[in-house]
Amino acid sequence: MDDFLNLIVEPINELFLRFKTFVPNFLAMLVILLLGILLAYIIKKFLVKFLSAIKFDNWSDRMGFTKLMRQGNLWGKPSQMVGALAFWLLLIVTLMSSLNALQIAVIDNLVNQFFGYIPRLFSSAIILVVGFVLTRFISRAVLITAANSGFHYAKLLADAISTLLLVLIVAMVMEQLQIAPGIVLAAFSIIFGGIVSALVIAFGVGGIPAARRIIEKDVLDKGKEEAKDEIEHI
Amino acid sequence: MTDFYQTGVITTLHQLGKSSLERLESELHGFAKTRPIALVLPALYSEFEGPAMPGIIKELGKVNYLNEIVLALDSASESQFQRVRELMSPIPTEVKIIHNKGKRITEVYETLARNGIDVGVQGKGRSVWMMYGYVLARGRSDVIALHDCDIVTYNRELLARLCYPVANPNLDYVFCKGFYSRVSNKMNGRVTRLLVTPLVRSLQQLVGPHAFLAFLDSFRYALSGEFCMTTELARVNRIPWDWGLEVGSLAEVHRNYSPRRVCQVDIATTYEHKHQILSPDDASKGLMKMAVDICKSVFRTLASEGVVFSDGLFKSLLVTYLRHAEDTIMKYEADATINGLSFDRHEEAKAVETFTNAIAMAAQAFMESPMGTPLIPNWNRVVAAIPDILDMLKMAVEEDNK
Numbered sequence: 001m002d003d004f005l006n007l008i009v010e011p012i013n014e015l016f017l018r019f020k021t022f023v024p025n026f027l028a029m030l031v032i033l034l035l036g037i038l039l040a041y042i043i044k045k046f047l048v049k050f051l052s053a054i055k056f057d058n059w060s061d062r063m064g065f066t067k068l069m070r071q072g073n074l075w076g077k078p079s080q081m082v083g084a085l086a087f088w089l090l091l092i093v094t095l096m097s098s099l100n101a102l103q104i105a106v107i108d109n110l111v112n113q114f115f116g117y118i119p120r121l122f123s124s125a126i127i128l129v130v131g132f133v134l135t136r137f138i139s140r141a142v143l144i145t146a147a148n149s150g151f152h153y154a155k156l157l158a159d160a161i162s163t164l165l166l167v168l169i170v171a172m173v174m175e176q177l178q179i180a181p182g183i184v185l186a187a188f189s190i191i192f193g194g195i196v197s198a199l200v201i202a203f204g205v206g207g208i209p210a211a212r213r214i215i216e217k218d219v220l221d222k223g224k225e226e227a228k229d230e231i232e233h234i
Numbered sequence: 235m236t237d238f239y240q241t242g243v244i245t246t247l248h249q250l251g252k253s254s255l256e257r258l259e260s261e262l263h264g265f266a267k268t269r270p271i272a273l274v275l276p277a278l279y280s281e282f283e284g285p286a287m288p289g290i291i292k293e294l295g296k297v298n299y300l301n302e303i304v305l306a307l308d309s310a311s312e313s314q315f316q317r318v319r320e321l322m323s324p325i326p327t328e329v330k331i332i333h334n335k336g337k338r339i340t341e342v343y344e345t346l347a348r349n350g351i352d353v354g355v356q357g358k359g360r361s362v363w364m365m366y367g368y369v370l371a372r373g374r375s376d377v378i379a380l381h382d383c384d385i386v387t388y389n390r391e392l393l394a395r396l397c398y399p400v401a402n403p404n405l406d407y408v409f410c411k412g413f414y415s416r417v418s419n420k421m422n423g424r425v426t427r428l429l430v431t432p433l434v435r436s437l438q439q440l441v442g443p444h445a446f447l448a449f450l451d452s453f454r455y456a457l458s459g460e461f462c463m464t465t466e467l468a469r470v471n472r473i474p475w476d477w478g479l480e481v482g483s484l485a486e487v488h489r490n491y492s493p494r495r496v497c498q499v500d501i502a503t504t505y506e507h508k509h510q511i512l513s514p515d516d517a518s519k520g521l522m523k524m525a526v527d528i529c530k531s532v533f534r535t536l537a538s539e540g541v542v543f544s545d546g547l548f549k550s551l552l553v554t555y556l557r558h559a560e561d562t563i564m565k566y567e568a569d570a571t572i573n574g575l576s577f578d579r580h581e582e583a584k585a586v587e588t589f590t591n592a593i594a595m596a597a598q599a600f601m602e603s604p605m606g607t608p609l610i611p612n613w614n615r616v617v618a619a620i621p622d623i624l625d626m627l628k629m630a631v632e633e634d635n636k
Binding site: 057058061062064066067070071073075076077140 | 337338341344345348349620621622623625626629630633
């Protein structure tokens, strides 16, 4: 009879013990989560104020970040957008940290993977920002130079260069984020290779008459020189 | 039937003989292939509920030479904006509506403000400027025509005659202003008749011959809200955002182009729109406000061209103006009498009194702050400050109109 009772009581006891260890962890998770949300909110507010103070919005307007946001149908201020981004990033970090407090093996593993991924996220963000600024700079420089040289398709050329550089940057970011690196590399190679091949063919085929003229002129000049050499000079 | 006399330094295109709308529209259809025409309309939601806008929409539905219509909608909620889109839908030409109170356009205004571009407060001037920007951003039209949305007597001949001088490549005009007689059973158009013309002539008497005053005096209806111009002009012109819009725009045209490339055209035999109250005791509304803004714009323009204003000049101006205005009343009384129109001389005299006060107030404001109300910068300057602003504006309007 005792054995039978033990069979019933033991699991309940075990459940109770597990619950006793889980509750403090759960409470710790809740506290971390609440504190994290509060901290994220304060940081967001501070960040927005700081960015406004250093005129980040004006800088974004000039550098094309605002336009990029608008293209994504985002119609807030760039500083608020960065603030919101920071808030959600901190919230995710907080959530991961709070889940860590539960001390469940599967979740611990997930959290470790997440924190291991953060450096990649940062480096890709830096590549994206610096790359975008450089692209804008190069594109405008090309536009101004080409327009001043009287090139009719200056805008087209600047847009083409900008697109090519953006493709390159996106490929670098994807590679950094380890999102299907094989496919990204292959796609990039095909696109870039295709463009280069197209240019080679275009210039090659288009340049045949010019090349022929140069070669013919060269041969003709040589012929003249040889003919001259036939005359004996005393 | 009008006369064919040419006045002043600009060209006057009269309405002579029988009108031929079909011929005009057919020619415009041809011109529009090489010089696409955009029509820009500054409107309030209330105008869609009144008698004017339904008539304008009906007439625009029959126009086949326009490339695009851009309407700037002020004082309208989101649901009212959607209602306006529905109301404009029968027009076969592509219509885009700039919802000035919308989330996206508000953000465009904020972008301008944080970059130090002052575009003033809500009003016709700001709306017109924004519509110019949108037409420039799209880059699909070479000619921009503009008329008000409160014209009760609207017919499409008005638009055709307004567009023709600029759209026709053989005439080589860059700016064309519409004129008409503001007559119902009485003479309307008090601000033009009793303020602008006497003021300009008084200034000519006091400061001597002046190119801008001669230019302004050449217009039969300098304050008409209907004009047509090349998009290039829309790019380089700065405009005031207050009631000085019409005079200020003329000042910019005078500054940037030769009067030989400017004309005025008779666009309507009758013209009726909503009337403003005189508001003699309150300079913040009605014709009084309009008069003060116009006077300030004239003073500012003249000062920018080197005319020196002093207390003495302003005192003489008040007296000279009063004399000119009184003489003008007598002329119009005679004109009204021969045409069988009613003429309230007392009301006209009250208007002149109000305008005299307006000149004094404008003079005082000018002496206190000669820079006065700044003009909205031209689009070239704005693009230099914010290179992507036209793209942003285009995206905002396209998204709103999806």
